[in-house]
Amino acid sequence: MDPKSPAGATLMAVTVTSMVFYNYVIVIIIVNKDLRSSPFYMLNVAMGITDIGNILISYIFQRIAALGFLLDEFYMRFGSYSALAVFCTNGFTVVHNAQKYFLLAIGLNRFTAVVMPSIHQRIWSPKNCLLIIVVITVLNLISAVVLELISRSYYIIEACQSLEIHVLNRRKQRTSRVARPNNGTKSRMA
Numbered sequence: 001m002d003p004k005s006p007a008g009a010t011l012m013a014v015t016v017t018s019m020v021f022y023n024y025v026i027v028i029i030i031v032n033k034d035l036r037s038s039p040f041y042m043l044n045v046a047m048g049i050t051d052i053g054n055i056l057i058s059y060i061f062q063r064i065a066a067l068g069f070l071l072d073e074f075y076m077r078f079g080s081y082s083a084l085a086v087f088c089t090n091g092f093t094v095v096h097n098a099q100k101y102f103l104l105a106i107g108l109n110r111f112t113a114v115v116m117p118s119i120h121q122r123i124w125s126p127k128n129c130l131l132i133i134v135v136i137t138v139l140n141l142i143s144a145v146v147l148e149l150i151s152r153s154y155y156i157i158e159a160c161q162s163l164e165i166h167v168l169n170r171r172k173q174r175t176s177r178v179a180r181p182n183n184g185t186k187s188r189m190a
Contacts, residue, residue, distance in 0.1 A: 015055060015059070019055060023052070026048045029041050029044065038126075039125070039128070039129035040106070040110075040113075040124075042133065043129060043133070046137075047099065047102040047103065047106060050099045050102060053095040054092070054099060057088075057092050058092065061092075086144075090144040090148055091144075093144065094140045097143070098140045101136045101140070102136060105132055109129075
């Protein structure tokens with residue numbers, strides 16, 4: 001969807017509004033001691049943080065760039081092998097995978113609450129829940145670090161006004177291209 005279209009602008013407005021409310025809910029959970037010590041809400045805060053990270057990564061590297069903001073010069077100001085290149089290539093994967101595992105943990109939490117209420121409290125103590133959150137986060141970060149060590153991410157700008165994010169790999173080279181709009185042409189991800 002073209003971010004400049006009415007539907008794209010509406011989607012962006014809805015996303016910004018929902019992120020404000022999402023942050024508000026996360027702050028309420030963190031401030032309230034009874035909520036933040038509940039494993040269900042602990043998992044929801046972790047899931048909320050990954051949701052917000054996913055939205056920010058997709059908007060910073062795709063939607064806002066398609067609008068003409070954050071041009072090539074912005075990305076290249078930090079260097080070809082910068083943290084922005086890593087976030088663009090590996091950040092979405094880390095956040096998306098963490099979302100899947102947190103959603104699985106929330107599902108297991110609710111399943112044990114309904115099917116096995118007698119042992120639910122022992123399985124889902126706040127300490128065990130915090131351990132699950134840390135394990136999910138650390139495993140996702142380790143996989144991203146290993147991927148970055150194996151195949152380094154970098155930016156390159158071609159003369160055709162496109163931003164490419166390359167991932168070096170010994171076997172093959174993967175390229176993600178975001179075409180920049182020129183004279184009213186549409187942006188697309190190839």
